[in-house]
Structure formats: structure tokens, C-alpha cells
Amino acid sequence: MPNDIKVIESEYDVVVVGGGTAGPMAAIKARERNPGVRVLLIDKAHVKRSGAISMGMDGLNNAVVPGYATPEQYTKEITIANDGIVNQATVYAYAKHSFATIEQLDRWGVKFEKDANGDYAMRKVHHMGTYVLPMPEGHDVKKVLYRQLKRARVEITNRIVATRLLTAADGSVNGVMGFDSRTAEFHVIRAKAVVLACGAAGRLGLPASGYLMGTYENPTNAGDGYAMAYHAGAELANLECYQINPLIKDYNGPACAYVTGPLGGYTANNRGERFIECDYWSGQMMLEFYQELQSGNGPVFLKLDHLAEETIQTIETILHGNERPSRGQFHAGRGTDYRHRMVEMHISEIGFCSGHSASGVYVNERAETTVPGLYSAGDMAAVPHNYMLGAFVYGWFAGVNAAERAAAIDFAPIDAEQVEREKARIFAPLLREHGLPPLQVEYKLRRFVNDYLQPPKVTRKYEIALERFAEIREDLQQLKAADAHELMRCAEVAAILDCAEMAARASLFRTESRWGLYHLRVDHPERNDAEWFCHAHLKKGADGRMSHLKRPVEPYIVPIAEQEKDAYDRLRLNPTTAARAVATA
Amino acid sequence: MAFQPRSIAQYSEAAVTVDLDKCIAHKGCTVCIDVCPMDILDIDPATGKAYMKRDECWYCLPCQKDCPTGAIQVAIPYLLR
Ligand SMILES: Cc1cc2nc3c(=O)[nH]c(=O)nc-3n(C[C@H](O)[C@H](O)[C@H](O)COP(=O)(O)OP(=O)(O)OC[C@H]3O[C@@H](n4cnc5c(N)ncnc54)[C@H](O)[C@@H]3O)c2cc1C
Ligand code: SF4
Ligand code: SF4
Numbered sequence: 001m002p003n004d005i006k007v008i009e010s011e012y013d014v015v016v017v018g019g020g021t022a023g024p025m026a027a028i029k030a031r032e033r034n035p036g037v038r039v040l041l042i043d044k045a046h047v048k049r050s051g052a053i054s055m056g057m058d059g060l061n062n063a064v065v066p067g068y069a070t071p072e073q074y075t076k077e078i079t080i081a082n083d084g085i086v087n088q089a090t091v092y093a094y095a096k097h098s099f100a101t102i103e104q105l106d107r108w109g110v111k112f113e114k115d116a117n118g119d120y121a122m123r124k125v126h127h128m129g130t131y132v133l134p135m136p137e138g139h140d141v142k143k144v145l146y147r148q149l150k151r152a153r154v155e156i157t158n159r160i161v162a163t164r165l166l167t168a169a170d171g172s173v174n175g176v177m178g179f180d181s182r183t184a185e186f187h188v189i190r191a192k193a194v195v196l197a198c199g200a201a202g203r204l205g206l207p208a209s210g211y212l213m214g215t216y217e218n219p220t221n222a223g224d225g226y227a228m229a230y231h232a233g234a235e236l237a238n239l240e241c242y243q244i245n246p247l248i249k250d251y252n253g254p255a256c257a258y259v260t261g262p263l264g265g266y267t268a269n270n271r272g273e274r275f276i277e278c279d280y281w282s283g284q285m286m287l288e289f290y291q292e293l294q295s296g297n298g299p300v301f302l303k304l305d306h307l308a309e310e311t312i313q314t315i316e317t318i319l320h321g322n323e324r325p326s327r328g329q330f331h332a333g334r335g336t337d338y339r340h341r342m343v344e345m346h347i348s349e350i351g352f353c354s355g356h357s358a359s360g361v362y363v364n365e366r367a368e369t370t371v372p373g374l375y376s377a378g379d380m381a382a383v384p385h386n387y388m389l390g391a392f393v394y395g396w397f398a399g400v401n402a403a404e405r406a407a408a409i410d411f412a413p414i415d416a417e418q419v420e421r422e423k424a425r426i427f428a429p430l431l432r433e434h435g436l437p438p439l440q441v442e443y444k445l446r447r448f449v450n451d452y453l454q455p456p457k458v459t460r461k462y463e464i465a466l467e468r469f470a471e472i473r474e475d476l477q478q479l480k481a482a483d484a485h486e487l488m489r490c491a492e493v494a495a496i497l498d499c500a501e502m503a504a505r506a507s508l509f510r511t512e513s514r515w516g517l518y519h520l521r522v523d524h525p526e527r528n529d530a531e532w533f534c535h536a537h538l539k540k541g542a543d544g545r546m547s548h549l550k551r552p553v554e555p556y557i558v559p560i561a562e563q564e565k566d567a568y569d570r571l572r573l574n575p576t577t578a579a580r581a582v583a584t585a
Numbered sequence: 586m587a588f589q590p591r592s593i594a595q596y597s598e599a600a601v602t603v604d605l606d607k608c609i610a611h612k613g614c615t616v617c618i619d620v621c622p623m624d625i626l627d628i629d630p631a632t633g634k635a636y637m638k639r640d641e642c643w644y645c646l647p648c649q650k651d652c653p654t655g656a657i658q659v660a661i662p663y664l665l666r
Contacts, residue, residue, distance in 0.1 A: 045622035
């Protein structure tokens with residue numbers, strides 16, 4: 001055992017892990033709820049510029065603004081977009097709190113687009129309702145949050161990689177362990193409540209470029225949150241409902257049909273023809289995209305070359321300024337000018353993300369997981385299609401409820417054995433004389449994820465994947481880290497492996513097809529509502545292995561009429577409507 | 586003698602480059618190093634200035650945007666160019 005590893009012990013009422021989007025909101029709201037509660041926010045990166053929104057955002061994808069949509073309409077749309085498998089209580093709670101959250105962000109200084117009357121300038125992108133609120137000057141979101149964190153006197157420690165949660169004798173969460181990715185100091189933080197806001201599992205698949213960190217998600221989000229929740233005993237929901245996105249080929253950032261759609265841009269095939277009615281990302285939309293790619297009509301493009309010069313300039317200002325600002329440079333390098341050339345698109349690597357699809361750690365409408373004392377919010381918490389505003393809303397819920405718990409209970413004693421075990425696990429690669437470099441192990445693992453797990457899902461391929469993953473689990477015992485930074489990559493590869501195994505097992509469990517491309521099982525091609533109209537949960541079983549359970553879909557709050565249920569199955573345009581859509585674009 | 590394990594290094598062209606005349610790291614600036622989410626920038630002991638230490642860039646740009654002197658520049662990494 002490494003005896004010279006420095007151990008730093010501390011104690012906070014509430015610890016928030018992940019200072020991207022949901023995390024800062026949780027920390028601020030916990031302090032607002034009860035200024036007597038001591039709150040620590042830790043992040044693997046630096047909270048000033050961490051997470052998916054590090055460079056700002058182009059807009060709110062799912063704003064429920066009075067006059068444009070009601071919480072009931074939104075709940076209905078997301079229920080249908082997610083093939084009926086939603087806990088409507090969570091979506092409805094989001095929708096009801098959506099506008100209050102926009103107003104809160106607005107008061108703090110986040111800039112949203114407004115019309116001449118000062119009203120929010122809403123745009124329609126979804127199949128049914130109007131939910132997109134542009135943020136052409138959305139580059140300051142992190143700055144605004146950081147100011148509020150300071151005002152609320154939240155304590156912040158950057159560059160801490162959280163690796164495991166501590167659990168008390170009664171199974172509740174009573175702390176967090178992790179290490180400093182610069183000094184390799186080991187942190188043991190006692191807590192009365194922990195909020196996990198570690199983002200998506202964004203390093204599951206390997207981008208087509210072969211670049212490990214060229215992911216759609218911010219690559220800091222390696223799936224650590226999913227792995228920590230799993231090892232603490234929490235249930236994870238519908239992991240087989242992968243995140244797969246339509247992206248700019250090679251660059252692997254969003255093409256942003258949500259920005260360009262309302263201005264007349266659209267997704268087109270190689271003949272420049274529109275083939276889907278609606279560019280809102282859903283499993284069904286991705287299936288149409290996939291089929292177009294396979295059909296000989298591909299590649300698929302974002303088409304803007306028919307737009308007026310003025311419109312194109314507006315698009316360039318937004319898309320090359322916020323969110324992924326290196327995009328302009330990428331296009332320039334390849335000579336892609338929106339005026340003359342369509343932007344080639346492709347299908348992304350797979351990931352887990354409830355912000356974009358529905359794969360996450362189960363939470364209820366209070367952001368509580370199934371483990372007492374553990375809350376979760378943002379992309380890793382299973383509230384379907386929650387996006388950025390959903391991360392803020394559930395961060396808010398998690399902060400308030402964690403503060404309430406912290407005020408009501410005492411600290412539970414720490415189990416020294418858990419601490420020793422984790423210390424040995426984490427620091428082993430630093431002590432090895434020779435061994436496997438973490439990035440090479442990661443490359444191999446993620447190559448297998450692409451080879452075997454990328455949909456369409458084939459049972460036999462999934463079984464082979466599990467064999468390969470078991471071999472890589474052995475390889476973890478041979479990882480070697482030269483310094484604290486490489487130690488972080490070692491910890492991440494273990495989390496990615498947990499996620500890869502969860503993805504494979506969850507997909508094998510659900511023996512039907514659902515959610516378009518996200519869970520397209522070649523050996524079970526039909527949707528089977530009789531047996532599978534339910535949530536599929538995964539958790540760590542008593543034997544320490546992954547176990548599965550079916551959970552009934554909670555009774556709907558907002559009923560869905562029979563003829564509305566498959567609205568998202570009718571995305572493909574037939575030739576005549578396609579012609580009309582192009583003509584009116 | 587038994588076979589000896591060894592590691593070998595691969596090299597990459599750094600996509601993130603620094604103008605040594607403009608960089609004020611020697612005056613204590615560490616802004617780019619602080620904000621980089623991937624933690625891949627550091628001070629080069631040879632020059633005392635910032636440099637790209639690891640090939641793990643997300644081409645996200647906080648380093649370039651926040652540098653007070655315009656001394657750091659991010660190119661699209663070669664594999665994606
Ligand atoms: C490129 C891109 C474009 C998008 N565009 C839009 C858009 O236009 N509109 C919209 O509404 N939504 C958009 N989204 C989605 C939206 O950004 C996310 O849903 C939301 O920001 C997620 O918030 P989060 O808090 O869950 O994750 P993040 O904001 O990513 O935060 C996660 C944090 O956890 C930290 N972390 C991870 N692991 C650990 C660990 N082990 N220990 C400590 N810290 C850790 C990370 O450093 C990070 O700071 C986009 C996402 C991406 C990636
Ligand atoms: S932010 Fe700019 S000036 Fe400061 S260390 Fe980095 S490159 Fe040098
Ligand atoms: S572009 Fe992003 S990841 Fe690359 S060095 Fe700059 S801050 Fe770091």
C-alpha cells in the first residue's frame with residue numbers, strides 16, 4: 001500500500017461533484033435554501049470553464065415559456081418523442097419550473113434573444129411544439145454562474161477527480177473520495193448529502209476520426225458519474241437508450257439544425273433534398289438519418305447554400321462564436337463556405353446521456369436517486385431530453401433537497417476499509433515499474449465499443465464485446481501512470497469500462513427494438529409493448545455483478561391520445577411533401 | 586537475461602502553440618493552464634512560457650479566449666483537419 005500518498009480529510013454538509021451546468025446551480029441553491037449549510041463544489045477541471053457549456057451555448061433547446069407552450073404540452077411531446085417510456089412526473093416537474101429558471105438566469109445576466117417588445121423570441125424546432133429560445137450572445141454563461149457561486153460563498157476545489165462514493169452502514173451515501181490530478185493527493189470528504197452532476201458518458205464510443213478526445217461531449221465527462229452511482233448501489237435507467245447524434249463529420253460538433261432550422265437551413269441528402277420533416281434529435285430521427293446514409297442517398301448534409309447572404313452572416317456569427325467556436329476554423333481549413341457548399345454530416349459515437357436521450361441514473365422529481373443521501377442532476381440523471389435548461393432545473397431541485405437533508409441529519413461514520421480499498425485501487429498504477437499506458441488501453445476499449453456496440457445491435461456481437469471487456473478488466477491491473485495526470489486517465493478508463501459493460505448488458509436485457517436507432521436490435525426488430533412497455537433498470541447486485549429489473553412506467557399525468565402516440569414515427573417525408581417542404585423553406 | 590519491458594513514446598505535432606514573445610508566464614500568468622478543461626497545458630521549464638504538454642485537446646478554445654496577451658493559438662488537431 002502506498003504509504004507516502006498524502007491523504008486530505010475534510011467535512012461538508014453538502015458536496016456537489018461536477019461544476020459544469022447542473023452542479024453550480026445545485027451548489028448555489030443549496031446555500032440559498034439554508035445559508036447555514038456548508039457546501040463544497042469539486043470539479044475535475046476548473047469551474048470557470050468546465051463542462052459542456054464551457055464556451056457558452058447557442059440556445060435553450062427545451063424552454064417552456066408561457067404563451068408558447070404549457071407544461072402539459074411539453075410533457076406530452078417528450079413522452080411521445082421517447083416512445084412512451086418516461087416518468088412523466090419528472091418531465092412535468094421540469095416543465096413547470098422551466099420558466100422560473102429562465103427568469104433566474106436572466107436576472108443573473110445570461111442573455112436570451114428577445115423581440116422588440118422585450119419578450120423571449122421563441123422558435124419552433126420540435127415536431128409538435130415551440131420550445132427553442134436562442135442565445136446569440138450566450139458565451140458568458142459560465143462567467144455568470146461563477147459570479148453567483150462566489151456571491152453564495154460556495155467553496156470550490158478544482159482539479160479533483162472524484163472516483164467513488166462512501167456509503168454508511170445503512171447504505172446511504174456519506175462521502176466522496178477522489179484525488180488531485182496535479183498533486184496526486186487523496187481526498188476523503190465526509191458529507192451528509194452528495195449531488196452527482198458529472199455530465200454524460202462522453203468517452204464511450206470512439207469518434208470516427210480516431211481521436212480519443214475528439215468527442216461530441218466535453219471529454220472530461222468520461223462516465224465517472226455513472227460508474228460512481230453504480231458502485232454506490234444506485235439504479236440506472238434505460239441505459240440501452242443510447243445517445244447518438246447527427247454531427248459535422250470529423251469535427252464531431254453539432255451541425256446545429258436548431259440554430260439554422262428556424263432561419264431556413266435543413267438536413268438534406270446528397271441531392272440536396274430534405275428527407276425528414278423535423279430536425280429535432282430523437283431516436284426515430286437518427287434512424288431516418290442512418291437509413292439515408294445506408295441507402296446510397298448519403299452522405300447527409302446540413303444545407304444552407306440557398307439562404308440569403310444576410311442570413312448566412314447571422315448563422316456564422318452564432319455558430320462560430322459560441323458553444324464550439326473552433327468550427328469556423330475547421331470549415332475554413334476544408335474550404336467549406338456555407339454559401340456554396342453543404343456541410344457534410346455523420347453519425348456520432350455512442351454515449352450515455354439523458355440530456356439528449358434517456359440513459360441515466362434514475363432520479364425522481366426531487367432529484368433523489370434510489371440511494372438515500374445521493375442526488376443527481378444534468379446529463380447523467382435520467383430525465384429524458386433534459387438538455388441545458390433541464391440541468392439547471394434539476395440542479396436547483398438537487399441543491400434544495402440536499403440542503404434540507406443535510407440540515408436534518410448528523411454525519412455518519414466513515415468506513416476505514418472502504419477508504420483503504422479505494423486508495424489501493426486508485427494509486428496502484430503510480431507504483432508500477434512497467435505497465436500499459438492508459439490511453440492505449442482506452443483506445444482499444446473504445447474501438448471495441450464501436451466494433452460491437454454501435455447500433456444496429458446484434459446479439460452475437462454484444463456477447464463477443466462482453467468477452468473482450470472482461471479481458472480489458474484484467475488489463476486494468478497492469479495500468480501504469482507516470483504522474484498524477486496519467487493517474488486521472490487510468491481512473492477514467494476504469495469508469496469507461498464500467499459504462500461499456502453496462503451499455504452491453506442493458507442492451508441485451510431489453511429483447512425488443514425501441515427508440516429508433518438508439519435501441520435497434522436486429523434479432524428483436526419489433527417493438528413489444530406487451531413485455532417491454534416498462535423501464536429497464538440496472539444495478540449492482542448482492543453478488544457484486546450487474547443485475548437487471550423491470551420497473552412499470554408510472555401512471556401518466558398528461559394522457560396521450562392513441563393517434564398521437566406514434567407522431568415521431570412519421571418523420572420521413574414522402575416525395576410530394578418533401579418537394580413542398582423544400583419549396584417553402 | 587530475461588526480456589526487458591520498455592515503453593516507447595509516439596510524437597505529435599502540437600496543435601496548440603504559444604508566441605514566446607507575447608506570453609507573460611514569467612510574470613506569473615497561468616490563465617490558459619488554469620482554464621483548460623483537459624489540463625494539457627503547462628509551463629515549459631526550458632523557456633518559462635506556456636506550452637502544450639499533451640495531445641488531448643478538445644479544440645474548445647478557453648485558453649485562447651482568456652489569454653490576456655493573445656499569446657496562445659489553437660489549431661484544429663491534425664486528425665480532424
Ligand atoms: C457541444 C454541445 C452542444 C450543446 N448544445 C446545446 C444547446 O444548444 N442547447 C441546450 O439546451 N443544450 C445543449 N447541449 C446540452 C447541454 O449542454 C447539457 O445538457 C448540459 O450542459 C449538461 O450539464 P451537466 O451539468 O450535466 O454537465 P456538464 O456541464 O458537462 O458538467 C459536468 C462537469 O462534471 C465534471 N466532472 C466529470 N467527471 C468528474 C469527476 N470524476 N470528478 C469531478 N468532476 C467531474 C466535468 O469537469 C464538468 O465540469 C449541448 C451539449 C454539447 C456537448
Ligand atoms: S494565458 Fe497567455 S500569457 Fe498567460 S501563460 Fe498562457 S499563453 Fe502565456
Ligand atoms: S483548446 Fe481547450 S482543450 Fe485545447 S488546450 Fe485550449 S483549453 Fe485546452
